[in-house]
Amino acid sequence: MTALMVLFTATAARADGGGVSFSRNRIIFPAQDGAVTLTVNNHGDQPWLVQAGVSAEPMKRTAAPFIVTPPLFRLEGNGQNVMRILRAGGSLPADRESVFYFYASTIPSQPAPKPGQVVQGQLGASLSISMRTILKLFWRPAGLAITPKAAPGMMQFTVQPGAVVVKNPTPYYQSFALLKFDGREQNLDKGPSMVAPFSELRFPASQSVKAVSWSVMNDYGGTTDVATTPLGGGRRAAAK
Numbered sequence: 001m002t003a004l005m006v007l008f009t010a011t012a013a014r015a016d017g018g019g020v021s022f023s024r025n026r027i028i029f030p031a032q033d034g035a036v037t038l039t040v041n042n043h044g045d046q047p048w049l050v051q052a053g054v055s056a057e058p059m060k061r062t063a064a065p066f067i068v069t070p071p072l073f074r075l076e077g078n079g080q081n082v083m084r085i086l087r088a089g090g091s092l093p094a095d096r097e098s099v100f101y102f103y104a105s106t107i108p109s110q111p112a113p114k115p116g117q118v119v120q121g122q123l124g125a126s127l128s129i130s131m132r133t134i135l136k137l138f139w140r141p142a143g144l145a146i147t148p149k150a151a152p153g154m155m156q157f158t159v160q161p162g163a164v165v166v167k168n169p170t171p172y173y174q175s176f177a178l179l180k181f182d183g184r185e186q187n188l189d190k191g192p193s194m195v196a197p198f199s200e201l202r203f204p205a206s207q208s209v210k211a212v213s214w215s216v217m218n219d220y221g222g223t224t225d226v227a228t229t230p231l232g233g234g235r236r237a238a239a240k
Contacts, residue, residue, distance in 0.1 A: 019131065020048055020075065020106050021234055025221040027085065027102055027137040029066075031086055038135075040104065047109040056099045056199040058134055065090030066100060066137070074109060085137070094163045096171040096197035098139040105132045134173075152224055155195070157212050159231045163202045164209050168195040170204045177223040180213040 023039035029037075042048060050073055052057045054066035075081055085102065092098045107130045113162060146154070151170040158165045168174050175194040179186040186203060195201045213228045 009096060019043055022104070022133060022135065025135060026217065026219075027135055028219050029080040029087075029137060029139050031139065031141045035084045036069060038083045038085065038102070039080055040075060040077055040083065041080045042075045043097050048075045048083070049073075049107045049109050050104055051107075052102070052104040054085065055101045055103060055135060061103070065092070066101045068102070075106075081191045087139075092139055092141070095144075096141070097173050099173055099194075099196075100137040100139065102135045103132060103139045105130050109169050109170070136164045136173075138173060141171075146170060148172055148219055152216050154228075157229050157231055159205070160202075160207075162229070164205045164212060165200055165202050166195055167200040168197060171195060176213045176214060177217050178213070179203065181209040181212070182211055191215065221239055 017136060019042075021041050021043065023041070027038065033125060040050060050124060052071055054059065055065045056062040056064045063089050066087050069084050069086065070081075073081060100107055101160045140148075151172040151228045153172060154168075154170050155174060156167040158167070165176075176188055179188060179193070181203075191203075192201060201202065209231055211225055211228055211230050215223045218224055
């Protein structure tokens, strides 16, 4: 019998005692590129089995117009491998980004028992720990009107009864890394914190908010400088 533990993470995974990590914590796929690559590294002596793919949803596997090669491989101790993500047909919007989810399940490879060897209490029971890494994959069409660097400064913040509303008038997803209302940091794990292109997102606020301080994720997995936006009648962000 094999027990299986599955862990979910939004960034690169590192297991205790070594484990694996990935070369980036978000993936930008420019439409003009035929493929993007992602490197996986094994930081310990234990070999791992890696199974990877792309899904349309973060917490369950649903069809997405991408394939990963190789989809299944053995990652040797202290080794690395390069995976390629390729577009696999289908139609996607040309005026905005689309988001998908790269996933990789990593399971420690168990050595085969030698003839006559008793494995863990004669029953062969073992504990296999599987780590599942989930990374956002952004499909980025060519020829978008503004640059990714300029997009955060175009976001608009307004205060409404019981909420601060963030409007994203750009073709890029904006993922908050930090959000403060009048100096009080908001818990971004409580609900959605990524604003889709040409959409808006409401954040509950218990009182009238006079200023918002914020930063978002950039293309490289880092964060933009913290900006502070005064509120009142709808004010554009002023990134520092």
